[in-house]
Amino acid sequence: MINKVVSGADEAISDIENGNTLMLGGFGLCGIPENCITALVKKGVKDLTCISNNAGVDDFGIGLMLQQRQVKKMISSYVGENAEFERQLLSGELEVELIPQGTLATRCMASGYGMPAIFTPAGVGTEVAEGKEVRNFNGKDYLMEYAFDADFAIVKAWKGDTAGNLIFRSTSRNFNPVMAMAGKITIAEVEELVEAGELDPDHIHTPGVFVHRIFQGAGYEKRIEQRTVRTKN
Numbered sequence: 001m002i003n004k005v006v007s008g009a010d011e012a013i014s015d016i017e018n019g020n021t022l023m024l025g026g027f028g029l030c031g032i033p034e035n036c037i038t039a040l041v042k043k044g045v046k047d048l049t050c051i052s053n054n055a056g057v058d059d060f061g062i063g064l065m066l067q068q069r070q071v072k073k074m075i076s077s078y079v080g081e082n083a084e085f086e087r088q089l090l091s092g093e094l095e096v097e098l099i100p101q102g103t104l105a106t107r108c109m110a111s112g113y114g115m116p117a118i119f120t121p122a123g124v125g126t127e128v129a130e131g132k133e134v135r136n137f138n139g140k141d142y143l144m145e146y147a148f149d150a151d152f153a154i155v156k157a158w159k160g161d162t163a164g165n166l167i168f169r170s171t172s173r174n175f176n177p178v179m180a181m182a183g184k185i186t187i188a189e190v191e192e193l194v195e196a197g198e199l200d201p202d203h204i205h206t207p208g209v210f211v212h213r214i215f216q217g218a219g220y221e222k223r224i225e226q227r228t229v230r231t232k233n
Helices: 034-043 062-067 083-091 101-113 176-182
Strands: 021-024 048-051 071-076 095-098 117-120 134-137 140-146 152-161 185-194 213-216
Touching: 021 176, 034 062, 034 152, 034 185, 048 062, 062 071, 062 083, 101 117, 101 140, 101 176, 152 176, 176 185
Parallel strands: 021 048, 021 152, 048 071, 071 095, 152 185, 185 213
Antiparallel strands: 117 140, 134 140
């Protein structure tokens, strides 16, 4: 069996270079590969293209890389709640491609399935369609969107085994599994790492065949993106 276990985040991301394209899992503040992002900040790689549902917040997630000017381009769906992202976008320092959320997920899946492109009705007749091929199927227009071509996919799971099988929890399942399928090299950090065979096969969300490196992370924050409380009467 191929040994996929690495000592930690520093080893896992050691061959990520300036100019690489990275997929980063997570949804809101759930399922963020925090340890790998910290290692990327420490390493100081730059000119990265980051594909992620969102851009984190100012002091967490991809927001930490934005603070260090490590990201050249963001390909995302939701980019609110990050003042530094907004500043870099408006100043022209950061290239941004906004994508409908379903299109983002389907382009990830297409990459994992080995498909070169998809056709989707999302964005037809809007700015999203500018410069893209449109085809008509059965009387309805569809945009052609290319599958992503990412050098690395970096995901975070609740539990994994030494063969790379992964289990995600709740909201973190939204983008982590499809991105894990799509990277040329997939790196998984997990809250708990167990021996191969210890996970119930019926509970596995990402088979180990998609994962190239895995390690047990530490120090995870359980953040709430927005919290609303009732005021006292």
